[in-house]
Amino acid sequence: MKIVIIGGGEIGYDLASVLSSEKHDVTVLDRDKTALSRVADSLDVLTVEGNATSVKDLVSATAGEAEILICVTSIDEVNMIAGMIGRRLGAKMVIARIRSDEFSDDNAPLTPSDLGIDVMIHPELSAAHEIAQLLKRSSASDVINLADDRMQLIGIRLEKDSPLIDKSLTEYAANYPELTFRVVAIGRRGRTIIPTGSVKFQNYDQIFVLAETQDINDVIKTTGKKEKELNSVMIAGGSGMGAMIAKILAEDPAKTWSVKLIEPDYDKAEQLAIDMKEIMVLHGNPTDPDLLVTEGINEMDAFIAVTDDEESNIISCLMAKHLEVKKTVALVSKPDFIPLAQTIGLDAVINKKVAASNEIHRYVRRGRVISVTELRGIKAEVIELQATKESKITKKPIKKLNLPEGCVIGGVLRNGDVEIATGETQINAGDRVIIFCLPSAVDRITKLFQ
Template identity: 80%
Template sequence: MKIVIIGAGEIGFDLANVLSTEKHDVIVMDHDKECLSRVSSSLDVLPIEGNATSVKDLVKAQVGDCDILISVTSIDEVNMISGMIGKRLGAKMVIARIRSDDFTDKDSPITPTDLGIDVMIHPELSAAQEISQLLKRSSASDVINLADGRMQLIGIRLEKNSPLIGKSLIQYSEDYPDLTFRVVAIVRRGRTIIPDGSIKLQNYDQIFVLATTEDINSIVKTTGKKETELNSIMIAGGSDMGAMLARILCADKTKEWSIKLIEPDYEKAENLAIEMKDVMVLHGNPTDPDLLATEGISDMDAFIAVTDDEESNIISCLMGKHLEVKKTVALVSKPDFIPLAQTIGLDAVVNKKIAASNEIHRYVHQGRVLSVTELRGIKAEVIELEATPNSKVTKKPVKKLSLPSGSLIGGIVSDDKVEIATGNTQINGGDRVIVFCVPSDIDKVTKLFQ
């Protein structure tokens, strides 16, 4: 598939990295020579220097011949104009990063399709929604809803006192015969393992467990952790993501949240205080330890750091953990910080680039691929596929399928039931199947379902 990415910043680079790894024909265009140099020296893509709003430069980037045009510069207007031109030139699908509420609002007089944009993505909003999910699962480092919410994949870090340490996955399953679940991936000292039943769990392993949503609380208890209610939340950083998170929590009618939000810009803080009556908005430096202590960080159930300074996010979250805050979540952008953050004691991290990548992925793998989700800090992805009636996966039970070595079938979803896959599970045509695999194996896996 030919894919043109406009914008070689953080999100564009990450997308180019993922899509080129999956063997797509990727072209990256940007006006910044330094960004393009980073792309060309690190990735197997074609870099093009040019202006995203220039018809001549877009033609040079072969936009008219591409299957997907992805415009992810930092400026909404540039993304919209390049998307409009790309559609006119012949791009089959246009995906644009647009953060303005003027276009995301359901009552807006102009829709993205009016501008020739097929899909609009909002990485900050996606990341804020991800944080809200993490706040509902206090013990999890990751929470991913699958199969329309009927299944969940959760990431849990095993502490030294976990009863699972030293047990094989077979023993783990045998000890809890009333629970149906599957450990689909393990991160151990920075290495990703797609496990078999014989592997034994070790201190500080981060395990990813797939189960039906109603069984998740019981699964958490087996690891030695406890789900606790999180009510009082402190958010460091009120622009973009921090404000979005506060709005999402205020709109949640299932519980009452007590929210403090710290914003360094006085005018923004004032506007947020006027807008959000249920949130205590404070003006100050959200990375100032004295301010955090004065405002009662030690009394908070959760501390969320989403400022633009990721080092400060990590440090302030570590301070929160030192003061026994039950859950800390930091916004980070550098890939190297993702595994490091949890190693040094943070509960969870979020990443806007991964949120954007997950949104775009399902449009890249169209057809029988229903969704693709990249996991943070782990070299594996979650794919939700639909099996065609005569595909190879419907011919044999799961244990006899010739799956690539870096892949594993986790769950099966049909109209009337949800089940965790075992070796004897039979996949039928029309079933939705949840598969875990390394990025390089995605194409091999999807061919088995066609």
């Protein structure tokens, strides 16, 4: 598939890396020579130096021939103009990163479609919703809702005192016959394992378990962890994502949260205090240990660090963990930091580039693909696909299917009912199937649904 990416920054680079590894024909346009050099030196993609709002430069980048044009510069207006020009030039689908709420509001005078944009993505807002979801599962490092929220995939780090250590997956399932769940992936010392029944759990494994949403709390207990209710939250970094998280929590219909938001810019802090009267806004340096202690970080249930300085996010979360805060979440952009952060004791890390990649992948893999989610810290993806009458996946029970190596079917949504898949499960036309696989197996498993 021919894909043109406008913007070679963090998100553009990450998308180019993922899409080129999947053998798509990718072109990246940017006017920053340094950003383009980074892309050209490490990825198998074509780079074009030019202005995203120049018709001439967009023609040079073959934007009009693109099956998908992805506009992800750091400026909303540039993305909108590039998308409009790309559409006029002939791009079949236009995806644009637009962070302004003015275009997503129901009463907006201009909608994305008016601008020729098919899909509007907001990575920061997606990441903010992920963090809010993590606060509702205190023991989990990852929480992904699947099958219309009827199933959840949770990530849990096994401590050395976990009752699962040295037990095989087969023994684990046999010890809890009353529960229906499936361990679909394990992250172990930088390796990703799609496990079989004989694999044994080890200290500090990051395990990913799929179960019906109503059973998740019971599944968590089997790992030796206990769910704790979180009520008070301190957020370091008030602009951008921090304000979004605070707003999501303030508007939570299920419970009332006590939220403290720390913002270093006085004018922004003042405006936040005016806009969000339900929360306490503090003016100060969110990475200052003295300020955090003075404002009662040790009395908080959760601490979230979403400043632009990811090293400071990690350090402040470690300090919060040292002060026995129950849940810490750090915003981390560098891929190398993600497995490291969990190894040194952070509860969860969020990467907004992954959030953008997950949103865009659903449109790149069109057809029967309902959703695609990349798991943080390990090289595995969760794909939700729908079977048709012609799909090869419907011809035999799962145990008789020749599934690609590095791939496991986790669950099925059928006529509103959910089922954790076993070898005996027969997939029918119309079923929505949740699959976990290594990137190398994605194309092969997708073909079984065509």
